[in-house]
Amino acid sequence: MKKPSWFTLKRKAKSDRGASLIEAALVMPLLILLAFGAAEFGFVFLDFLNVSSAAREGARVGSAVGDATDADTLILGAIAEATTDLDNSTIEAVWIYKAQANGDPVDNCVIDNSTNFYKCIGPTNNTSIYDGSGNLLKGSWTSTGRKVTVGLNCPATPSECPDRLGVRVVFTHQYITGFLKFPTGPFAEDAVFQLEPDVG
Numbered sequence: 001m002k003k004p005s006w007f008t009l010k011r012k013a014k015s016d017r018g019a020s021l022i023e024a025a026l027v028m029p030l031l032i033l034l035a036f037g038a039a040e041f042g043f044v045f046l047d048f049l050n051v052s053s054a055a056r057e058g059a060r061v062g063s064a065v066g067d068a069t070d071a072d073t074l075i076l077g078a079i080a081e082a083t084t085d086l087d088n089s090t091i092e093a094v095w096i097y098k099a100q101a102n103g104d105p106v107d108n109c110v111i112d113n114s115t116n117f118y119k120c121i122g123p124t125n126n127t128s129i130y131d132g133s134g135n136l137l138k139g140s141w142t143s144t145g146r147k148v149t150v151g152l153n154c155p156a157t158p159s160e161c162p163d164r165l166g167v168r169v170v171f172t173h174q175y176i177t178g179f180l181k182f183p184t185g186p187f188a189e190d191a192v193f194q195l196e197p198d199v200g
Contacts, residue, residue, distance in 0.1 A: 040175050040182060047089040051169050052189040054082035058167040059191035062096065066197025071143035072096055076134045079169060089173045091132040092117045092186060098126035098141060099166035101158070103192045107139070117170045117186045148195045162195040 061078040065071045075096055083091055093116060097105040107127040109120040116137050118129055124139040131137050151160025172185035 036177050040177060043088055043176060044173050044182070047086055047171070047173055048187065048189065050083060050086055051089065051091075051171050051187075052191075054079045055167050055169045055189045055191040057082045058094070058096075058169070059165060059193040062165045062167060063193035063196050064198050065143075066148040066195050067143050067146045068197070069144060071146070072128060072130075073134075075167060076130060079167070080134075083169075086171075088176060089171045091169060091171050093132065093137070093168075093170040094130045094134075095166070095168035095170070096128045096130070096141065097139075097166045097168065098146075099164040099192045101164075103164075103166060103190060105166060105168075111168075111170055111186055111188050113186065146195055148197050164192050164194050166190055166192040 058075045058079040062071060062075045065074050068074070076094060079091070079094055095105070095109070095118070097107065097109075100106055105127055107120060107124045108122050109118055109124065109127055109129070111117055112119045116129070116131065118138065120127070120129075120138060124141075126139075126141045128139040128141045129137045146165070147163045150162060151157065154161040168188050168190045170186050170188045173187065174184065175182060
């Protein structure tokens with residue numbers, strides 16, 4: 001068997017380097033795409049966690065203040081404070097609503113892609129929808145109309161139990177790179193608490 005000469009080995013090494021360079025050139029765009037996708041998904045997830053926490057904080061405040069005249073203002077303030085760290089997302093709307101046992105709004109309202117991100121069919125006596133700046137857009141569920149007392153037959157008779165207060169935070173997300181075409185929203189997170197005002 002003939003041993004390969006030094007010249008043959010050197011030529012083979014150069015050929016392998018060229019092949020490695022071509023392989024790297026083919027794989028690099030895929031790796032960059034995966035890295036950008038992972039980073040964008042991470043930013044969306046971080047903002048979603050922030051909004052989820054804000055919805056819970058708003059519902060918790062609403063539960064504690066009950067039927068106080070400034071309850072909605074306090075709820076909106078708690079949400080605004082909890083979302084100060086949102087970098088790439090915008091709060092588009094905040095719903096404060098009377099919730100059914102399953103957590104859905106009593107009124108027939110849904111999130112959509114319209115200008116104000118909601119669509120209601122029928123009356124909205126049990127819902128108040130605010131824009132991202134805290135201006136009332138629709139609804140008339142005033143805080144003084146919320147039931148906070150517990151009847152003798154609660155929970156056997158649900159009508160004797162305090163209202164369930166739901167808070168829905170609707171937001172959109174702007175992607176940093178715009179490299180990948182992910183949906184920008186609207187996304188929403190809900191939290192529901194039973195009204196249990198502080199007695200003091």
